[in-house]
Amino acid sequence: GENVEQHPSTLSVQEGDSAVIKCTYSDSASNYFPWYKQELGKGPQLIIDIRSNVGEKKDQRIAVTLNKTAKHFSLHITETQPEDSAVYFCAASSGGKSTFGDGTTLTVKP
Amino acid sequence: GAVVSQHPSWVICKSGTSVKIECRSLDFQATTMFWYRQFPKQSLMLMATSNEGSKATYEQGVEKDKFLINHASLTLSTLTVTSAHPEDSSFYICSARGTTSGSNEQFFGPGTRLTVL
Numbered sequence: 526g527e528n529v530e531q532h533p534s535t536l537s538v539q540e541g542d543s544a545v546i547k548c549t550y551s552d553s554a555s556n557y558f559p560w561y562k563q564e565l566g567k568g569p570q571l572i573i574d575i576r577s578n579v580g581e582k583k584d585q586r587i588a589v590t591l592n593k594t595a596k597h598f599s600l601h602i603t604e605t606q607p608e609d610s611a612v613y614f615c616a617a618s619s620g621g622k623s624t625f626g627d628g629t630t631l632t633v634k635p
Numbered sequence: 636g637a638v639v640s641q642h643p644s645w646v647i648c649k650s651g652t653s654v655k656i657e658c659r660s661l662d663f664q665a666t667t668m669f670w671y672r673q674f675p676k677q678s679l680m681l682m683a684t685s686n687e688g689s690k691a692t693y694e695q696g697v698e699k700d701k702f703l704i705n706h707a708s709l710t711l712s713t714l715t716v717t718s719a720h721p722e723d724s725s726f727y728i729c730s731a732r733g734t735t736s737g738s739n740e741q742f743f744g745p746g747t748r749l750t751v752l
Contacts, residue, residue: 557739568641568728568743569679576739614678618739621667621732627678 527552529617531626539634544605546629548615549597557618558591558598562611569614573600605633637663639731641744648719649752656714656747658729664709665731669741670702673726685712719751
């Protein structure tokens with residue numbers, strides 16, 4: 526089955542700095558890669574996603590890149606703000622079934 | 636965007652009792668719903684996948700007789716934890732995928748915190 530590894534497990538940045546979270550996956554059949562933000566006590570919220578036929582996608586301060594050959598994808602958050610503090614999960618989806626990474630706890634210090 | 640609700644948001648029950656959790660897609664029809672369990676500071680673990688009108692597919696290690704899933708309509712799926720024990724205490728989250736052909740997007744509910752005493 527699919528195996529997704531996510532790094533780092535914790536990340537602390539100063540407000541205004543950029544944050545990068547990386548994930549690797551094992552199943553070359555995976556074709557959909559969403560990123561979720563989960564705040565304490567809440568369900569995950571989709572913040573951005575990318576499909577296998579695209580290398581990069583950007584939405585305001587958030588961008589995702591995908592390298593299919595190397596089987597890795599990354600989340601980039603620029604100009605971080607304290608409200609960006611949360612746990613971020615990547616996922617790799619194949620046949621409609623998603624496998625999640627272990628999560629990254631991002632702390633943005635004001 | 637698509638909205639998924641869960642009820643209740645939290646529940647406390649005695650050991651040996653059964654608890655039902657509802658998951659509803661509010662503004663779209665969900666052909667497929669997923670149930671996850673999440674322990675503190677851990678990732679989401681898929682328990683089962685349910686398609687409307689058919690039996691759920693359970694992940695390895697998940698007892699289907701203990702975690703009963705019903706997906707009777709395109710907007711409602713239920714998870715019943717039968718004979719709950721303290722080790723079943725966890726955060727249960729559902730997600731729903733719409734009927735759009737080729738869509739992989741999952742929309743998550745807010746989760747249900749289950750505490751078994």
